[in-house]
Amino acid sequence: MKNLSASYVLKRLGMFFLTVWLGATIIFIVPRLAPGDPVQAMVGRMLAEGTNVENAQEMVDVYRERFGLNDSLPVQYVKYLYNMATFDSGYSLAFFPAKVDDLIRRRLPWTLGLLSIALILSFIIGNTVGALLAWRRTPRWLNALLPFTLTFTSIPAYMVGILLLFFFAFSLDWFPFAGNYDKGMTPGWNLEFIWSVIRHGFLPALAIIMVSMGRWALGMRGMMITTDGEDYMILADAKGLRSGRIFWRYGIRNAILPQVTAFAVALGALAGGSVLVEIIFTYPGVGQLLYQAILNSDFTLIQGIVFYVIVGVSLAVLILDLTYPLIDPRITYHRN
Amino acid sequence: MNRNDGNDAGRQIALDVRDLRVHYHTPEGEVIAVNGISFQVMRGELLGLVGESGCGKTTAAMGILRLVQPPGRIMGGQVILKDKIDILALDKEELRRIRWTEISLIPQGAMNSLNPTMKVKDQIKDVIETHEGRQPKQALKERILDLLAMVGLPSRTYDMYPHELSGGMKQRVCIAMGIALDPTLVIADEPTSALDVIVQRVVAQTLLDIKNRMGVSMIMIGHDMGLMAQMADRIAVMYAGNLVEVASTRTVLKNPQHPYTQLLIESIPSIKERKPLKLTEGLTHDLRNPPPGCIFQFRCPWVQDICRVQKPPLKAISPGNHVACHLVEKEMPA
Amino acid sequence: MTATTAPASLAARMTRLRRSPWMNWKLLLGGGILLLMLLMEFYGPLIWDTEMAKVGSAPTNMAPVWVEADKKLGFKEGSPEHPLGTESNGRDMLALVLVATPRSLKVGLIAATVGIVVGIILGFASGFLGGWVDTIIRILSDSWMTIPGLAVLIVIASYVEEFNINSMALLIAIFSWPGPTRVIRSQVLSMRERGYVQMAQLSGASTPKIMFQEMMPNLLPYLAATFTATVSGAILAATGLELLGLGPTRIPTLGMTISNALRSSAILRGMWWWWGFPIIMLVVIFISLFLVTIGLDEIANPRLRGAQR
Numbered sequence: 001m002k003n004l005s006a007s008y009v010l011k012r013l014g015m016f017f018l019t020v021w022l023g024a025t026i027i028f029i030v031p032r033l034a035p036g037d038p039v040q041a042m043v044g045r046m047l048a049e050g051t052n053v054e055n056a057q058e059m060v061d062v063y064r065e066r067f068g069l070n071d072s073l074p075v076q077y078v079k080y081l082y083n084m085a086t087f088d089s090g091y092s093l094a095f096f097p098a099k100v101d102d103l104i105r106r107r108l109p110w111t112l113g114l115l116s117i118a119l120i121l122s123f124i125i126g127n128t129v130g131a132l133l134a135w136r137r138t139p140r141w142l143n144a145l146l147p148f149t150l151t152f153t154s155i156p157a158y159m160v161g162i163l164l165l166f167f168f169a170f171s172l173d174w175f176p177f178a179g180n181y182d183k184g185m186t187p188g189w190n191l192e193f194i195w196s197v198i199r200h201g202f203l204p205a206l207a208i209i210m211v212s213m214g215r216w217a218l219g220m221r222g223m224m225i226t227t228d229g230e231d232y233m234i235l236a237d238a239k240g241l242r243s244g245r246i247f248w249r250y251g252i253r254n255a256i257l258p259q260v261t262a263f264a265v266a267l268g269a270l271a272g273g274s275v276l277v278e279i280i281f282t283y284p285g286v287g288q289l290l291y292q293a294i295l296n297s298d299f300t301l302i303q304g305i306v307f308y309v310i311v312g313v314s315l316a317v318l319i320l321d322l323t324y325p326l327i328d329p330r331i332t333y334h335r336n
Numbered sequence: 337m338n339r340n341d342g343n344d345a346g347r348q349i350a351l352d353v354r355d356l357r358v359h360y361h362t363p364e365g366e367v368i369a370v371n372g373i374s375f376q377v378m379r380g381e382l383l384g385l386v387g388e389s390g391c392g393k394t395t396a397a398m399g400i401l402r403l404v405q406p407p408g409r410i411m412g413g414q415v416i417l418k419d420k421i422d423i424l425a426l427d428k429e430e431l432r433r434i435r436w437t438e439i440s441l442i443p444q445g446a447m448n449s450l451n452p453t454m455k456v457k458d459q460i461k462d463v464i465e466t467h468e469g470r471q472p473k474q475a476l477k478e479r480i481l482d483l484l485a486m487v488g489l490p491s492r493t494y495d496m497y498p499h500e501l502s503g504g505m506k507q508r509v510c511i512a513m514g515i516a517l518d519p520t521l522v523i524a525d526e527p528t529s530a531l532d533v534i535v536q537r538v539v540a541q542t543l544l545d546i547k548n549r550m551g552v553s554m555i556m557i558g559h560d561m562g563l564m565a566q567m568a569d570r571i572a573v574m575y576a577g578n579l580v581e582v583a584s585t586r587t588v589l590k591n592p593q594h595p596y597t598q599l600l601i602e603s604i605p606s607i608k609e610r611k612p613l614k615l616t617e618g619l620t621h622d623l624r625n626p627p628p629g630c631i632f633q634f635r636c637p638w639v640q641d642i643c644r645v646q647k648p649p650l651k652a653i654s655p656g657n658h659v660a661c662h663l664v665e666k667e668m669p670a
Numbered sequence: 671m672t673a674t675t676a677p678a679s680l681a682a683r684m685t686r687l688r689r690s691p692w693m694n695w696k697l698l699l700g701g702g703i704l705l706l707m708l709l710m711e712f713y714g715p716l717i718w719d720t721e722m723a724k725v726g727s728a729p730t731n732m733a734p735v736w737v738e739a740d741k742k743l744g745f746k747e748g749s750p751e752h753p754l755g756t757e758s759n760g761r762d763m764l765a766l767v768l769v770a771t772p773r774s775l776k777v778g779l780i781a782a783t784v785g786i787v788v789g790i791i792l793g794f795a796s797g798f799l800g801g802w803v804d805t806i807i808r809i810l811s812d813s814w815m816t817i818p819g820l821a822v823l824i825v826i827a828s829y830v831e832e833f834n835i836n837s838m839a840l841l842i843a844i845f846s847w848p849g850p851t852r853v854i855r856s857q858v859l860s861m862r863e864r865g866y867v868q869m870a871q872l873s874g875a876s877t878p879k880i881m882f883q884e885m886m887p888n889l890l891p892y893l894a895a896t897f898t899a900t901v902s903g904a905i906l907a908a909t910g911l912e913l914l915g916l917g918p919t920r921i922p923t924l925g926m927t928i929s930n931a932l933r934s935s936a937i938l939r940g941m942w943w944w945w946g947f948p949i950i951m952l953v954v955i956f957i958s959l960f961l962v963t964i965g966l967d968e969i970a971n972p973r974l975r976g977a978q979r
Contacts, residue, residue, distance in 0.1 A: 019813040023822060030826045154956035156906050158913065159949050162928075166937055177938075231448035238403055238443075239463045239513075240435030249462075253453050265815065269903075272820025276910055280932070294828055294914055302828055306821045313818050329453060329497045 008331075009322065016318040021081075023310035027303055028080050089304030092293075100304035104286060110180055111285030114201055115274050118208035125209070126216025127259055131252055133217065134224035153214030158276035161207035165280060168203060175203050178282035204281045208274060212266075219262060223255035230254075257328050264320045267313050349419060350553040351377040351400070351439075351521050356413035358392075358399045365624035369395040369408065371577040371631070374650065375658075377521065382547055382554040384568030384585070386561065386600070392577040393557045394444065397523050400555075401441060402431060418520055437467050440514040444525040444557075446507040450498035456484075457494045460513050467517060483512040486549075487542050504535035508542060515546055524556045528563065540567060561604050565589055570656065573597050576623065578631045579650055583657040593659040595636045630662070638663055697965030700958040707771050707955065708779075714768035722752075722762035723769045723922050732756040734763075734943050745941055755943040757927075758934050763947055766922055771951050773835055774924045778905035780839035781846050785900050786893065788843075789850025796851070797858025808855070811848040819845035820910050827916040834918055842907045846900050853896045854889070861885050895966035902959045909952060924948040 083089065089100040133143060152160065169175045181187070181196040227233065228251070236250045278287030286305060293301035325331040358370040369392045377383045385393050398404045400415050402423060415423040417438055426434065443449040451459060460480050465471060471479075481491055487508040498506060507527060514522050524543060528536040544567055547554055558564060564571055565585060572582040573596065581594040592598045621627055621634055630636070630643040642662050650660040714720050722728055734755040735748035748755055754763035796807040826841060827833075833841075870884050911917050912925025915933075919926065931937075931945035 015809070015813055015816075018809070019816045022813055023817045026817075026822055027825050030829060150960070151957060154902070154960035155953055156909070156956075158910075159952065162932075162937070162945060162949065166942060170937055170940070231443060231445060232451045234403060234405070235441065235443055235449045235510075236451070238401055238435060238441045239466070240432045240437070241462060241466050242432070245462075245466070249454070250451055254451070257453075268816055268818040269820075271818040272907075272910060275820065276913055279913070290824065291914060294824065294916065297828070299828065302825055306825045309818050309821045314816055317816050327453075330499050 008325070012318055012321045015321075016314050019314045019317075020311055023314075024081065024084050024307060027306060028077060084307055089307065090300050092298055092301045095298070095301075100301050103289060103301065104305060104308055107284060107286045107289050110283070111274070111278070111287060114205055114278075114283065114285060115208075115270075117201075118205040118274075119212070119270065121205070122209040122212035123216055123259075123263065126213035127220040127252075127256065129213070130217035130220025131224050131247070131255065134221045134228065135247065135251075150214060150218065152210050153218055155211060156276070157207050157211040157273040158280050160210050161204065161277045161280040164203045164207055176200050180284055200283070204277050204283050207277050207280075208270075211273070212270065215266070216259065219259055220255060223258055224251060227251055227255045260320065260324060260327065264317045267316050267320075271309050271313050348379040349376050350379045350381075350417070351555075352414075352416040352419070353400065354414040354416070356396065356399050356415060357411040358395050358404055358408055359411050361407045361409065367623045368626055369577055369623070370399055371626065372413070373574070373577075373579045375572050375579060375582050377553050377555060379553055380547075380551045381569040382544075382556055382567055384564040384571040385555055385557045385574065386559055386564055386571060387574035388559060391574045393574050394525055396574070397441075397525055397555065397557055400523065401435070401439065403441075433467070436463055436519065437517045438519050439521045439523070440517070440519045442507075442510050442514045442522060442524040442527050444527075445530055446510040446527075447503060447530065449510060450506060452498055454497075455494075456496055456498070456501075456509055459509075460516055463513065464516055480516075483516055484509075486515070486546065487512045488538070502535075504531055504539060507531065507535075507539050511539070511542060511546065515550060515552065518550065519552065521553045521555065524554060526558050527556070528560070529558065536563070543567070561589075561600065573600065576621070576626070576631050579658075579660065580632065581657075581659050581661075582650070583659075587657055593653065593657070593664050594632075594661050595638055595663070596632050599635075599637075630660075694965040694968055696961040697969070700961030700963075700965060703954065703958040704775065704962070707775050707951075707958075709772075710768055711772040714772075718764055718768055719762075720765045720769050722765035724761065726760040727765075728752055728756045728760050728762045730756060730758050730760050731941065733941070737943075745939070754947055755941075757931065757936075757941070757944045759930070761922070763943055766927060767924075767947050767951055770922045770924045770927060770948065771955075773921065774905060774908065774952070775955060777835055777839045777842070777908045777923075778901040780836065781842040781904035781908070782897055782900040784840065784843035785846030785904070786850050786897050788847040789854050789896070790893075792847070792851045793854025794858055796855045797862060804855075807851065811851045811855075814845070815848040815852070817845075820907055823907060823911060824914065824916065827911050830916075833916075834921070838908060838911070838917060839904070842904045842911075845907065846904055849900055849903070850893075850896050853892060857889055857892055858885065861888060891966050891969045895963050898959050898963045898966065902956060902963070905952075905955065905959075924952055 087101060092098050092100050092103055095103065165177070169177050176182070176199060178200075180200050181193060182200075185193055185196055187193060233246070233250055236246045241250075275287035275290055277283070278285045279291045282288060286308070290302065290305045292298075293305065353376070354374050355372045356370055356374070357368075357372050360367040360369055371392075373396060375383070385396070387393050395404065395408065398408075399410050399413075400423065402410065404410055410424060413424065417423055417434070421434060421438070423431070423434070423439070450456075454462075457477075457480055460483065461471075461476060464476065464479070477494075481494060484491060484493055489505060489508055489512070493501065493505065493509070498509075501509065511524075511527070514524075527543065528539050531539060540563060543554070543556070546552065556564070556568060568585050570582065570584050571588045573580050573588070573594065575596050581588065581592065581597045583593070587593075588597060589601060592601050627633060627644070628647070629645045630639075630648055633639050633643045636643065640662065646662070648660045648662045650658045651664075652658050653664055729746065729752075731745040732752055732755050733745050733748045735750050735753045737748055737755070752762045752764065754767065756762050757766075792807050792811070796804045823841060823845065826844075830837070830841075908917065908923075909925030909928070912923055913929045913932075915929055917923060917926050917929075925948075927948045928945045931941070931948075934944075936942070936944040
């Protein structure tokens with residue numbers, strides 16, 4: 001990686017740790033702002049909502065000790081940071097004695113699978129459509145897509161999810177309602193299982209794609225219009241290059257750069273949106289787990305999941321930041 | 337210095353422009369940017385195209401290349417290359433094929449004309465391979481290195497990105513690119529305007545060397561009369577979209593015929609003496625609505641009644657010298 | 671050129687008004703719809719009995735007036751008394767929508783206003799003062815922006831006993847400030863180098879005067895576009911929280927209605943009007959905000975205006 005300068009990498013790593021630390025601190029401080037003992041409050045609320053809490057006192061004691069609630073605040077903070085850094089988020093309140101990390105780990109592949117496919121597809125499709133919408137020689141029918149994609153940009157993903165669920169799962173019965181694969185199936189690398197996974201994951205992924213795609217298309221269209229006016233495009237034309245080559249190597253190759261930057265910024269919002277989508281579709285991923293945790297007032301689980309989400313998003317941004325200089329040769333030489 | 341005095345007879349014509357017209361369709365009206373200009377460029381000669389800002393020289397060049405951007409449109413005329421090909425009549429694919437192979441462009445402002453995400457070698461390789469097909473790697477590399485050497489660039493430029501080069505270097509890359517396919521005609525649009533004086537000299541010298549060595553014809557657009565004096569064989573003077581005079585460089589500088597040319601030459605600052613500025617304001621008429629008659633009537637110190645009514649045609653008053661003025665038939669008042 | 675009689679100058683003024691960049695149809699249409707929705711709070715009770723938005727004010731599970739009953743799925747047929755149907759808690763949908771829509775809009779507006787004010791303060795400070803102030807603000811806003819806002823809001827919201835519109839708006843504002851700060855900062859930075867600012871400084875104008883007289887007017891379209899975009903994001907966050915059941919429970923909001931609908935399996939029961947009408951209202955809100963944003967974008971950046979390809 002001869003292009004990357006040491007200061008650039010260090011700066012990016014610094015941002016990563018800063019973001020994670022900032023997020024973790026916010027999560028730490030806020031519950032402590034509420035009067036009284038968080039653990040008592042949690043359990044009290046669970047009891048009030050009628051949840052059956054066995055071993056309530058036992059749990060409270062374990063927690064007091066575990067989270068050192070008997071210690072002073074700064075000590076608690078340090079212990080908290082240490083726990084988070086070693087990926088030890090403790091026990092789940094509702095599913096005691098299950099550990100938070102285990103619960104998350106089981107669900108993680110499903111969420112990651114759904115998200116990465118949806119993100120990659122929406123980025124590719126969205127940007128391609130956007131580029132074509134700006135190109136002069138695009139056929140008419142493609143141009144008619146513009147208002148369509150624009151509409152979906154402004155709607156949150158879960159709403160599209162509800163609509164999709166209603167039309168395609170309920171009314172038309174083309175897709176299953178919930179879950180990630182048919183009940184009673186054993187997971188395995190066979191065609192039947194894979195097909196079942198695809199069927200179940202199709203609508204949730206589609207919801208995310210439809211919404212994100214519009215945003216990329218709009219942005220890319222704007223960028224292509226700007227790029228089209230650049231001097232090097234005129235010269236490319238004058239050079240007698242084939243239009244396909246101009247489109248890809250001179251147009252898209254330059255217009256995509258700000259889009260990649262925007263992608264990093266959008267990741268945070270996307271994380272939130274996908275949580276809600278999972279809930280709509282009862283898709284057993286991390287988002288669905290979060291919903292259950294909220295319903296159960298399972299504060300440790302909530303905290304653990306949110307922390308992992310923060311880490312995950314920050315990590316993705318870091319990776320993106322580090323790979324960006326590979327596509328934009330101007331970056332590493334830019335002394336800030 | 338080699339200089340051709342524009343003797344038409346017995347020499348080959350590289351480019352023949354006939355009645356080229358380009359208009360801009362704006363919401364406020366149709367702007368006539370190029371109002372039917374005609375001229376010829378001979379083989380191996382450098383024709384300087386001069387005029388003040390906004391007179392339409394760049395638009396004319398874009399018209400010749402068929403690169404006019406909307407809202408501009410070519411409204412008519414013929415641009416005949418080597419006596420055989422009418423550029424304006426070609427279809428898209430034929431046009432693409434003669435571009436750069438027959439006629440190339442050194443753009444104004446090379447700063448932004450190079451693709452920021454491509455190395456210099458790739459941008460030159462681009463155009464070679466598009467028109468000549470895939471090339472063996474080693475031969476191609478040597479060919480590109482030769483081109484870079486011809487414009488005086490060090491060989492390490494080969495592997496660099498545009499943002500790593502200075503303005504003058506970028507301009508010279510564009511020159512190297514422009515001659516890569518040995519075209520018949522090169523149009524250089526103000527190739528030195530954005531550069532400082534010393535670099536200007538280097539680039540100008542480079543262009544001249546190339547022209548002499550390769551025998552390529554050139555149209556050089558500019559408004560620096562001093563530079564034109566050094567480089568051009570003949571000069572074409574434009575005013576508000578019309579050609580008012582086309583003559584040998586010596587004639588234009590020592591014995592200009594058209595009133596506008598005279599005022600232009602007189603406004604060139606002299607190192608030796610102080611002179612009052614004769615030309616002070618810009619274009620005085622609305623480009624959407626050119627007046628009937630001579631285009632220069634509002635600023636001509638010798639305007640006559642006939643000038644307001646009848647447009648003077650561009651006529652040859654001697655071999656290689658054309659003027660568009662009613663007064664040239666008679667004696668010019670001193 | 672033209673005659674200078676009185677009627678002609680009026681016509682000229684009308685033409686200038688029509689041609690003015692502010693007469694952008696997207697801006698006017700979107701803004702008009704939003705205004706209409708905000709005012710629902712006032713004219714709503716005048717056109718319909720909004721008390722029926724309370725629990726138990728109407729027969730349960732009625733379909734909109736044009737839909738037939740379905741015994742199998744368990745909802746009754748509609749009646750003109752409740753034209754948009756009712757839900758299983760006995761709330762009339764039309765009343766609900768009339769009450770909830772302006773609320774949802776207000777949450778966004780309050781959150782975005784706070785965000786913008788903070789953004790102006792920090793953005794100007796960062797852009798003008800430069801140095802370490804700028805560095806700190808820049809790093810802070812960049813990293814704050816990367817944190818997935820909804821996730822953290824979920825944590826915070828789950829500890830709060832009960833929300834009202836204002837407290838929820840303030841909570842969301844916590845994550846609304848980095849965006850405007852960045853935009854304003856970059857605008858201030860680019861404007862600082864422009865000629866007119868330097869002229870003002872040379873003529874000895876004081877800093878606040880420069881800020882308000884020279885910079886603000888040029889900043890306005892960007893500010894407005896950022897504002898509406900922030901409102902959009904805030905409403906998104908608000909409905910997201912409500913969907914998870916973390917929003918205000920005592921007063922009806924659009925997100926909360928959808929949440930109730932989902933928890934009562936409204937989709938499976940085919941009671942589409944329960945979640946359908948709130949969604950329609952939200953969609954209209956978002957589209958209107960979007961129209962306003964791109965309308966303002968076009969005003970700020972004339973090059974986008976004629977880009978018909």
